[in-house]
Amino acid sequence: MTVGVALRVRGINESGGRWRAVGIAVRVAAAVLGGYALATLSSVALAVTLPMARADAVLTGMMAGVAVHAASAIWVFAARSAARAWGGLLVAALPLAAMALLGQWQATGRILP
Amino acid sequence: MKTGFRQSMAWLHTWSGLLAGWILFAVFLTGTASYFRPEITAWMRSEAYRAGPPTPSAQPMVDALARMAPGGFTLLLPDGRETLGNAYWRESGAGRRGFREAILDPATGELVAGRETRGGEFFFRLHFQLHYMSPLWGRWIVSFCAMMMLVAIISGIVTHKRIFADFFTFRPRKGQRSWIDAHAAVATLALPYHAMITFTGLVTLMLMLMPWGMQVAYPGDPRGFSNEVFGRAAAGRPSGRPAPLVPVDPLLAEASRIWGGAPAGRIAVSHPGDAAARVEVLRGPEGRLSNQRDAVIFDGVTGALIAREGMTSGAAATHGTMYGLHLGRFAGPVLRALFFLSALAGTAMVGTGLVLWAVKERQAAAKAGRIGFGLGLVEVLNLATIAGLPAAMAAFLCLNRLLPAGLAGRADWEVNGFFMVWGTLLLHAALRLGGRRGWVEQFALAGLLGLGLPVLNALTSPWHLGVTLPAGEWRLAGLDLIVAALGALLGGAAILLARRQDLPARKVRKMAHGAAPAVPPTMRHGQAAE
Structure with missing residues (x-):
């Protein structure tokens, strides 16, 4: 219930009483935790799928991850609502998760590490 | 939509910059000092300073280390900046995470007897892992703040659409507008x-x-990645058969020839005196941006070249170049000076941003007639960080000269003293809340300590400016001169602030009356920039 209202909270510059604060908290969580999750997920996805030596793929994935986290944080605060902020992160996460699982399966024949 | 985006970014810029600002200021300033890490260390242990060009031979140091560390050791070779040999090796039961360290005289290989001090290493460590906590926690906190910084930089670029014009714009003595100009400049x-x-x-x-990337890509081989990239593989086992270690100078020359004349940075010897001995020569930072591993491996008995190791791929070069750019060890004196000035500008960027927030809030507070807790907290932290940290850093250098050489735990007391001074200045900032007096006093203290350091140095060290300047010993003179110059700058700030005691109060009132009441505080930043 509470979360439902908070997610509908619009732009961070609009005054909305305490719901504005909740909306900001939801976005901060998206930027810090969601952004970090997306960054690590992309580092893993690139590490197992990039067509290069594995040390190179791991390095490239980690360097890209730093940029991904920064970009995620920008997206989260640029999005029109807190719900869209999380939604955008999820949309980006799905193909990355598929890449990571596919790469893992190709390398080891197993989905889980 | 476009305005909405810019407004969102202005909000993000304000808060990501403010909340991480105090740690970022400390990271920037101590990181700036770290560009002169070997020089600071040399100054702080000046009784062990060796003037003149580096000794051409590494043999005396290697011979001495082979006796001290029969299991193997790594020796950082002296170069144009570091005049002594720094060695470390693993030893069970040794302090500092199982590592033992030694500083050697390159000419004799003897241990250098100098005062116990962390030297420039203290600022260097502080700038990425803080202090009084586990290095892991410190690194996570600094990384978190660095990510906030990156976000603040990106959102700041979006906010300031007139970047080129901002470059040339400075409107002094206009209160908040001057701070915006200074910050943007x-x-x-x-x-x-x-x-x-x-x-x-x-x-x-x-x-x-x-x-996780390396864990997933190297299943069941947690060290595989770092072995491949950083060459941290175990150096094999000793054979038990004694055999004399090959002379190392020809190996260093051979490695340098392979690198097209670039000098070696360090030499790692495993199992010296054993038939299975191995000598690894690693390329130094000179003449290349990247610090990626470039090693030449020799047999430690015959001196035969075994292999050249190190990744040469684009990804490794990209990573190595980013790492190398951050450390800036490749930079010669002029480029180093530019790095130093840019880093000072970065410190000033964080500092002016922090002050800007407080100046804006103070105008709102002047209108409302009361100062909130948040503004008070920010003003105290701003003062203790922007004026207090430079003063504490100067005090750290002074303590290095004042603490007795034989004091037990001397290196730790230099550090504790630094934090005691800084903590006292934080208390002082809290007691002086709300006025300019606190700023005047702390800037004056920093100025006095900075300008007084060369004097104190002249009284306590044989390597003072009267000696180092005529002899052209810039490695030592540089610290006296730079600290005195920064001290003069901060002292000058104190004098300016003290003289303009009443002017800003009028300005603040005028500005507060002029501000459009309908604009929420978070939007003013973006507006004023346009």
């Missing part, structure tokens, strides 16, 4: 540097931040 002046140093800083810590 130091930020745009060295913008590529600020973005580079923040991003590459995160790259230096990324193995800790995002380790």
